[in-house]
Amino acid sequence: MQAAVGQTLQHGYAHHIQRLMVTGQFALLAEVMPQDVEDWYLAVYVDAVEWVELPNVAGMVLYANGGRFTSKPYIASGAYINRMSNYCQGCAYRPTEKSGPRACPMTVFYWNFLDKHYDALLRNPRTNLMAKNVSRLTTDERASLRERANSMLEHLDSL
């Protein structure tokens, strides 16, 4: 987040995957209001034009139209970020951990999202496998995951 947001603020630019899978998916998983995300993307990108940005952010990034543009929400855990970038090197959190003191917020939010929208994701053939992973967790694990996610969501600014 620091690298993607930092680059964005410095250059007014980030590439597609930084917008979709780093800042964008964080906003989706952290349940940021779509209107606020729309405003932020318009304000920080040199190439943002409302008639392009609005449907892309609402429809593609945030799945805020319930899937009329995309057939699934674009979500991933910290492990994906780690596989696709060098962002996790030197980060205080462990991308593969969803519990414990070094649990990656992106990963916690990802599992929280799967848990919260389990039924809908299970019905969608493109997210069915993702959702099934949640069913392997015990009830206690799911409860502590929710608790952890809520605690992190309440302290987003100090993560």
Add this chain to the structure above:
Amino acid sequence: MPTEDVRHLIFILGDQLDLESAALNGFDTVQDVVFMAEVTSESTRVWSHVARTALFLSAMRHFAGALREKGLRCDYAHLGTQAHDTLSTALADAVSRHRPRKVVMVEPVEWGIEQDLARLCAALDVPLEAREDTHFLRVSSARFLAGASSCGACTGSTCRACARPTISNIVAVFPRGIGPARRGCGACRPQSDRRCNTDMRITSSG
């Protein structure tokens, strides 16, 4: 600049900078005038990066220069010297100065702007010809509101369930092979022999 005998006032917006613009089709160097305007609302209506605003203004000024080099008359309202808050007030001012027989433009992509300009021209009693965009691949508002042609699964021009033109049906009016995911709206199930639901695959162009 002469204020009489203007046939067409060609209004070109900052995101319509195309020398091949449909608005310039049939341009008459004697009777027609291009009008462009820098207005504050286009940078303040929604959030805008300062560099983005600067790039838009720069592109507009270069474009106006290119038009003049081609010998087209271009009336350009600069921020500062001819300050206008909105595209509507800028156009109203240009119409009062040039008194064109018709305002010609490419249909704006912003629906609100299109509505504002249409209302303005009606109030000024000057015909507005909004030409279909040939630069971007898009569906005109007229076709959108009339209901786009069906994807094959939905028998009508609109979604059976909600009776409104749907995004998927709008996408379906693009020529075959160009459209992205050509899917039903979810409410409409495809007919067995004509699959419009492409299993969520994206159809590539060509």
